Amino acid sequence: MSSSPTLSCHLYYVFLQSATIFYILFHGTLAVYFIPFASAFFVTKQRKSNRVLPFFDMAAAVRMPSANQPKSMTRPTRWSDVVEEAYRFQIAGYRDEIEYREVQKTDHVDRWPHNGYVKKLVRRDGCFYYYNRTRECPDKQINKTKLYEY
Amino acid sequence: MMKTKQQQPCINKVKLPGKVVNPREKVPFTQQVDIYDRNNITKPEPPLAGAFKERNTGGTSFKKFYERGDFPIALEHDTKGNKIAWKVEIEKLDYHHYLPLFFDGLCETCHPYEFFARQGVHDMLEHGGSKILPVIPQLIIPIKNALNTRCHKVLCTTLKVLQHLVVSAEMVGEALVPYYRQILPVFNIFKNKNLNSGDGIDYSQQKRENVGDLIQETLEAFERYGGEDAFINIKYMVPTYESCMLN
Numbered sequence: 001m002s003s004s005p006t007l008s009c010h011l012y013y014v015f016l017q018s019a020t021i022f023y024i025l026f027h028g029t030l031a032v033y034f035i036p037f038a039s040a041f042f043v044t045k046q047r048k049s050n051r052v053l054p055f056f057d058m059a060a061a062v063r064m065p066s067a068n069q070p071k072s073m074t075r076p077t078r079w080s081d082v083v084e085e086a087y088r089f090q091i092a093g094y095r096d097e098i099e100y101r102e103v104q105k106t107d108h109v110d111r112w113p114h115n116g117y118v119k120k121l122v123r124r125d126g127c128f129y130y131y132n133r134t135r136e137c138p139d140k141q142i143n144k145t146k147l148y149e150y
Numbered sequence: 151m152m153k154t155k156q157q158q159p160c161i162n163k164v165k166l167p168g169k170v171v172n173p174r175e176k177v178p179f180t181q182q183v184d185i186y187d188r189n190n191i192t193k194p195e196p197p198l199a200g201a202f203k204e205r206n207t208g209g210t211s212f213k214k215f216y217e218r219g220d221f222p223i224a225l226e227h228d229t230k231g232n233k234i235a236w237k238v239e240i241e242k243l244d245y246h247h248y249l250p251l252f253f254d255g256l257c258e259t260c261h262p263y264e265f266f267a268r269q270g271v272h273d274m275l276e277h278g279g280s281k282i283l284p285v286i287p288q289l290i291i292p293i294k295n296a297l298n299t300r301c302h303k304v305l306c307t308t309l310k311v312l313q314h315l316v317v318s319a320e321m322v323g324e325a326l327v328p329y330y331r332q333i334l335p336v337f338n339i340f341k342n343k344n345l346n347s348g349d350g351i352d353y354s355q356q357k358r359e360n361v362g363d364l365i366q367e368t369l370e371a372f373e374r375y376g377g378e379d380a381f382i383n384i385k386y387m388v389p390t391y392e393s394c395m396l397n
Contacts, residue, residue: 119277128239
């Protein structure tokens with residue numbers, strides 16, 4: 001006679017524990033979705049690059065960075081063929097030939113046959129830029145040109 | 151010799167010594183000069199012919215087509231560089247249609263028409279190749295109109311364009327020889343327009359804006375790329391020009 005209340009008590013406690021575990025699991029999984037939003041309220045002063053991304057932009061966060069990112073940039077002081085090449089690409093809105101090939105998905109760049117300078121480039125909006133046979137980079141634009149190193 | 155209205159009142163008031171001058175009587179030229187000197191009358195100047203006077207061309211077809219958006223050019227708001235962006239590849243353009251239109255825009259002096267015409271002509275000549283030669287006859291009238299404006303800025307631009315034209319492709323210089331009589335008269339007018347600054351520095355010469363020097367450079371380019379008959383044809387229209395190849 002004393003065992004039946006004990007057994008029922010046991011069963012009751014097991015039921016409570018399982019219900020508790022189920023409750024925690026259920027609400028815990030739901031809470032995972034709210035953590036990013038909640039943490040955003042506690043972000044005070046951060047740079048754009050360190051800002052926590054919202055849930056809908058997680059695809060962008062997991063996107064792999066380009067393999068050809070430059071590691072350093074210098075400003076030239078004298079004109080040379082390399083500076084001229086960089087000037088022509090930067091006029092068209094690209095960093096250099098590597099970015100141009102990545103963006104336009106092509107290996108071919110139109111060049112003048114006699115000196116190898118860039119002849120024609122395609123802009124990002126689809127328009128065409130044409131360049132002269134001879135030097136185009138003026139002296140005052142030399143130090144505004146950027147030379148990237150990988 | 152016919153007397154003008156300006157001369158008649160003066161002669162009416164003057165009398166030859168011992169002789170009354172009848173204004174309707176024909177007075178010899180030597181006596182006319184003497185009359186003005188002896189009576190301290192300023193001789194009336196003949197009216198100006200207007201050879202150097204700037205002339206307005208009115209609206210050009212380049213401006214009309216530009217306003218309508220018929221040119222395959224994208225507007226640029228980037229201050230870096232002085233290039234125009236082409237919506238269509240230049241190699242695919244119909245040169246018979248577009249090149250004369252761009253040459254017509256050389257008469258323009260206002261921004262952005264002047265910039266787009268000049269840069270458009272430059273790009274098309276730079277990348278035209280063999281497509282330029284068949285279009286030469288259609289370019290003569292726009293070139294003549296541009297030179298006839300007698301505007302300093304337009305003259306400088308047109309002369310530089312002509313220098314680029316003769317070197318842009320083969321046989322273009324020789325193709326221009328039959329049209330010298332249409333484009334060289336203005337060269338003859340402005341050939342001696344050089345600034346006499348004494349021992350000062352003429353900065354327009356450095357910036358290639360001295361009309362006299364530009365004309366000399368252009369004539370030398372014509373002679374260099376015009377073949378055998380170029381010099382004699384140039385000499386016919388511009389007698390003071392001396393050869394840069396024979397000397």
